[in-house]
Amino acid sequence: MLYGLRDLRVEDIDIPNVEAGEVLVKVKSATTCGTDLKIFQRGYIEKVIRLPTVFGHEWAGEVVEVGEGIEWPKKGMRVRAGNSAPCLRCTMCRKGKYNLCEDMIWLWGAYAEYIKVPARTVLVNMQEIPQHVSYEEAAITEPLACVLHGAEEADVKLGDTVTIIGAGAIGLLHLLTAKKKGAGKIIIVDLVEERLKLARKLGADETINAGQENVVEKVQQLTSGYGADVVIEAIGLPGTWERALKLVGKGGTVLEFGGCPPGTEVKVDAELLHYGEVTVRGAFHATPLHFRKALELIASRTIDVRPLITRKMKLEEINEAFKILSTTKSEIKIAIIP
Numbered sequence: 401m402l403y404g405l406r407d408l409r410v411e412d413i414d415i416p417n418v419e420a421g422e423v424l425v426k427v428k429s430a431t432t433c434g435t436d437l438k439i440f441q442r443g444y445i446e447k448v449i450r451l452p453t454v455f456g457h458e459w460a461g462e463v464v465e466v467g468e469g470i471e472w473p474k475k476g477m478r479v480r481a482g483n484s485a486p487c488l489r490c491t492m493c494r495k496g497k498y499n500l501c502e503d504m505i506w507l508w509g510a511y512a513e514y515i516k517v518p519a520r521t522v523l524v525n526m527q528e529i530p531q532h533v534s535y536e537e538a539a540i541t542e543p544l545a546c547v548l549h550g551a552e553e554a555d556v557k558l559g560d561t562v563t564i565i566g567a568g569a570i571g572l573l574h575l576l577t578a579k580k581k582g583a584g585k586i587i588i589v590d591l592v593e594e595r596l597k598l599a600r601k602l603g604a605d606e607t608i609n610a611g612q613e614n615v616v617e618k619v620q621q622l623t624s625g626y627g628a629d630v631v632i633e634a635i636g637l638p639g640t641w642e643r644a645l646k647l648v649g650k651g652g653t654v655l656e657f658g659g660c661p662p663g664t665e666v667k668v669d670a671e672l673l674h675y676g677e678v679t680v681r682g683a684f685h686a687t688p689l690h691f692r693k694a695l696e697l698i699a700s701r702t703i704d705v706r707p708l709i710t711r712k713m714k715l716e717e718i719n720e721a722f723k724i725l726s727t728t729k730s731e732i733k734i735a736i737i738p
Contacts, residue, residue: 421519
């Protein structure tokens with residue numbers, strides 16, 4: 401069992417009891433995420449997760465017990481479930497904004513041998529994993545679902561020039577998604593050469609090392625002085641949020657995807673928004689439909705997530721895994737195997 405903040409432990413706890421409508425799953429793989437690292441380093445929004453707790457939220461496994469009244473899934477089925485389940489009845493849900501549900505159930509606890517899935521989550525946000533898809537691949541459904549939601553907000557069109565700030569897992573998933581949406585040129589910005597190398601391997605047309613080049617000048621050069629049609633910030637720092645606004649062209653869209661710490665404020669040039677007609681959008685989390693689409697894209701290999709899994713480690717090594725994530729930037733996804 402894992403506790404935070406900055407106090408990460410592996411402990412023996414009782415296997416959760418399953419009640420009516422619930423499902424117990426033996427976790428086969430749980431991938432690391434920047435959000436997990438943020439929880440460990442600085443805590444998280446209280447209404448989403450309270451510490452101390454078992455955490456980890458990208459996972460896949462095998463059903464080992466089903467509660468009373470459950471007809472699906474069946475025992476032995478390979479499944480994954482989203483870390484959220486909207487109520488379908490609040491004001492936001494009635495507007496179709498299921499990711500902003502006012503009575504959301506959040507599911508954390510994947511860094512463990514077993515995870516209990518609430519009844520509502522079983523009903524609205526659990527999927528069966530096709531046999532040819534590995535548990536590690538299926539675990540990446542959650543971040544891809546979030547990226548699909550962001551891609552809708554960014555609205556990349558055929559032939560667009562897209563600049564993505566950040567070549568971590570989220571930035572690379574945005575890269576893969578933008579390519580499938582028909583982007584004409586994709587520029588990736590990062591500080592780590594190993595990540596930029598992987599970005600090029602996955603199809604980036606241009607890469608910029610922000611520690612070695614002037615990013616604004618380079619993007620201007622690569623876009624004939626115009627700026628990108630779409631800029632996606634995939635890091636979550638106020639500095640990169642503001643930088644994104646300097647890379648977009650007139651009539652373009654900036655997607656501020658990376659989550660900044662609570663209370664963060666950024667400066668926006670009013671002239672850019674008014675005279676340049678630039679659209680600035682945010683994107684938070686995903687809906688059950690995005691989760692289902694994400695797994696389908698992974699299963700069809702339309703979005704091939706296998707290159708993002710850069711290391712596999714045992715649950716007992718979770719402290720080392722988080723140390724690696726905290727001190728190096730070359731790892732993209734570490735698969736934790738209980």
